Amino acid sequence: xxxxxxxxxxxxxxxxxxxxxxxxxxxxxxxxxxxxxxxxxxxxxxxxxxxxxxxxxxxxxxxxxxxxxxxxxxxxxxxxxxxxxxxxxxxxxxxxxxxxxxxxxxxxxxxxxxxxxxxxxxxxxxxxxxxxxxxxxxxxxxxxxxxxxxxxxxxxxxxxxxxxxxxxxxxxxxxxxxxxxxxxxxxxxxxxxxxxxxxxxxxxxxxxxxxxxxxxxxxxxxxxxxxxxxxxxxxxxxxxxxxxxxxxxxxxxxxxxxxxxxxxxxxxxxxxxxxxxxxxxxxxxxxxxxxxxxxxxxxxxxxxxxxxxxxxxxxxxxxxxxxxxxx
Ligand code: DGY
Numbered sequence: 001x002x003x004x005x006x007x008x009x010x011x012x013x014x015x016x017x018x019x020x021x022x023x024x025x026x027x028x029x030x031x032x033x034x035x036x037x038x039x040x041x042x043x044x045x046x047x048x049x050x051x052x053x054x055x056x057x058x059x060x061x062x063x064x065x066x067x068x069x070x071x072x073x074x075x076x077x078x079x080x081x082x083x084x085x086x087x088x089x090x091x092x093x094x095x096x097x098x099x100x101x102x103x104x105x106x107x108x109x110x111x112x113x114x115x116x117x118x119x120x121x122x123x124x125x126x127x128x129x130x131x132x133x134x135x136x137x138x139x140x141x142x143x144x145x146x147x148x149x150x151x152x153x154x155x156x157x158x159x160x161x162x163x164x165x166x167x168x169x170x171x172x173x174x175x176x177x178x179x180x181x182x183x184x185x186x187x188x189x190x191x192x193x194x195x196x197x198x199x200x201x202x203x204x205x206x207x208x209x210x211x212x213x214x215x216x217x218x219x220x221x222x223x224x225x226x227x228x229x230x231x232x233x234x235x236x237x238x239x240x241x242x243x244x245x246x247x248x249x250x251x252x253x254x255x256x257x258x259x260x261x262x263x264x265x266x267x268x269x270x271x272x273x274x275x276x277x278x279x280x281x282x283x284x285x286x287x288x289x290x291x292x293x294x295x296x297x298x299x300x301x302x303x304x305x306x307x308x309x310x311x312x313x314x315x316x317x318x319x320x321x322x323x324x325x326x327x
Contacts, residue, residue, distance in 0.1 A: 003047040003309055004067075008034055008055050009074065012291075015298035022306060023048070040064045048305045050074065054267075057081045062089055070308050072301040076100055076288075077238060078318060079211040087319040094304035094316045098156065099296040100288040105160030107287035108206050108236045111260035112149075115232055115281045116204070117141040142203070142232070142257060145169050150202030152195070152218070153209035153237065154180055161206050162188040173198045199226040204234065211238035221246040230257045236287040239264040248273035251280065262287045 002024040010016070010029040019025050026042060028034045033054045034042070043049055043065040051057060053075040062068065062085055072094045073081055086093040114120055118141040125131055125139075145168045151158045154176040162172050172190040174180070175198045185192065198205070205227065209215045219233065219242040227233070233256060235242050244265050250256050252273075260281040264270050267285060274280050288294065304314035313323055 004045060005048040005050060005305060006042045006046040007050040008039065009050070009052055009298075011050070011074075011298040011302070012295045014295060015302040018299065018306065019050075019302045022309065043068065048072070048309070050301050050305060051080070053077060053080045055080060057086070057093070059085050062086065062091065070094065070305055070314065072304045072314075074297050074301045077210055079238060081318070083318050087322045087325075090322050090325050092304075092308055092314055092320075092322050093318045094301065094314045095318060096297040096300040097316060099300060100293050101156040101160045103290045103293040104157050104236055104287040105164055107262065107283075107289075108157075108161050108208075108234055109164045111234050111236065111262060111281055111283065112204055112206065112232065113144060115234070115258040115260040115279070116144050120281050121278055142230070144204070147171070147203035148173060148201055150174070150193075150198040150205045151190070152176075152198065152205060152207045154190070154192075155208060157236075158206070158208035159184065159188060159190075161208065162190050170204075173202060195223070196226060199223055200228060202228060202231055204232045206234040207237045207241055209237055209241060211240055216240050217243040217246075219243060219247065221249065224250040224256065227256050229255060232257055233259040234261075235259070236262045239267060244271040244274060248277070251277060 002022060005019060005023045005025045007025055008028045010027045039055060040061060043061060046065060047067050047069055049068060049071045051071065051073050053073060057071045057080060068091055070092045071081060071086060074096055076095055076097045078095045081093045083093050118139045122139050148171045149165045151161055151174040154174040158174065165172055166189060172188060173193045174190050175193055175195045179192045224246055247259055248271060251259060258279040262283045263285050270282060300316060304316050307314045313320060317323060
């Protein structure tokens with residue numbers, strides 16, 4: 001009998017084909033995310049779970065899945081998975097690092113450009129049919145080239161953003177818990193600075209930290225107040241890294257000039273105070289959403305599951321110690 005997998009998404013054809021060779025796969029194929037009780041019911045007899053960042057893999061779920069050996073999230077961020085809870089049960093948790101860095105960095109840059117150059121406002125205006133024709137002072141935004149970009153979190157995605165900024169002759173500052181190697185700083189022309197200095201000197205701030213207790217509300221009323229007047233904030237990391245109410249207040253007070261957000265504190269909800277603002281660009285958590293990248297992410301999750309059942313160590317295990325304990 002083939003091992004049983006519950007996949008909370010229909011995935012993409014190449015990942016399905018790969019999985020179905022060795023597993024009996026039960027897919028959640030509806031557009032809306034599975035209700036919690038349905039998820040708990042469907043995982044009960046499964047050997048493996050492939051899930052999205054919208055599904056919480058915690059004690060409650062793991063208690064209901066006594067046969068589970070692996071929980072593979074199709075995302076690089078894994079704040080949806082209680083990794084220690086998995087480890088306690090000798091369940092491997094995996095994620096999908098590496099394959100989405102450039103796609104996400106492209107999108108962070110797209111947001112940066114969209115908010116600075118007022119692309120969304122321009123598009124909305126054109127669709128009303130009321131554009132009277134060219135004029136000198138229409139939708140003047142802020143320049144990007146030659147400005148200072150502050151990158152908070154200088155991991156793979158932050159560095160990919162720095163690489164793009166070089167094409168715009170930007171000065172690059174970064175802050176991170178750990179300083180990058182001198183070669184990386186040299187190649188990316190990036191200067192390591194304190195968070196306070198980054199906030200004070202950057203015209204654009206792009207956030208690329210994981211969601212951890214210490215990064216929750218990292219951007220709050222105090223840090224927003226330290227930002228350079230007229231700066232822009234871009235967030236493609238995790239919504240709770242930014243205190244949305246504080247951001248709305250800073251925008252209202254015009255201490256900063258704009259924000260572009262792909263992620264939100266309580267997805268799928270967006271703070272109403274942000275929705276009506278023209279100085280905010282909002283997108284529905286799509287920074288990694290290219291067909292190529294999302295397919296690679298699904299393949300990676302499938303390969304992690306396959307590796308485990310073939311007796312190999314999943315390449316993207318978050319808790320390889322659970323594997324050692326299980327053997
Ligand atoms: C992730 O992978 O963590 C993103 O938020 C979705 O690509």
